[in-house]
Amino acid sequence: MIDLLQIVDSANKVIHTVAAGDTNGDGSLSFFELVKMGGWIMIPLGIMLLIAVYVFAERSIAVNKASKIDQNFMNIVRDHIISGNISAARSFAKNTNNPVARIIDKGIQRIGKPIDSIEKSMDNVGQLEMYKLEKNMGILSVISKAAPIFGFVGTLIGLMQLFSEIYAANEVAIGTISQGIYTKLITSISGLVIGLLAYFGYHYINTQIDKASNKMEAAAADFLDVLQEPTR
Secondary structure, three states: OHHHHHHHHHHHHHHHHHHHHOOOOOOOOOHHHHHHHOOOOHHHHHHHHHHHHHHHHHHHHHHHHHHOOOOOHHHHHHHHHHOOOHHHHHHHHHOOOOHHHHHHHHHHHOEOEOHHHHHHHHHHHHHHHHHHHOOOHHHHHHHHHHHHHHHHHHHHHHHHHHHHHHHHHOOOOHHHHHHHHHHHHHHHHHHHHHHHHHHHHHHHHHHHHHHHHHHHHHHHHHHHHHHOOOOO
């Protein structure tokens, strides 16, 4: 009988603890109420999530735009060069706004010089274009590692608060323990989820950048082959 009373008392304490976070009084904890219970550590986690989403969206749009190129682009450049109309080839490349066109434009500017010199100039432009595509990618990498750490910091804070309250009360109360566990789980899970999202976003965009890089390399190789074809 005593054990049953203890169980009921413990259950009541847990209910009161949950109710403390239930600000709208609907009998359950919503997502925002859970976030609020996570404490101040949720603020930097939320900021990191917003930054990660922004960088992912911005880089996705930029890389996708850079990867788009007319399938007939190299054919048109090739026809102009073989026919000896270098100015038309350069004008066409210059008026096309993507990394491949800028690499080819640099190659057209160097026509008449040794192939090695032309290739080196194009490689330099290619490296600059890759740098532009990889802009801000380091932010996603940092967030993927930092967010879980912040989550674990929240876990430690929750445990510190838990033991502090237990020490102050000079007894082990189930309500106090459950409150500390709530804080610990909310921050840890939030940090891990944000870190995973940033990690997957980082590698997805890197894959897209690799595809864009392959297109640039293929176009540069095609251009060098065109230069070695006989003119009409």
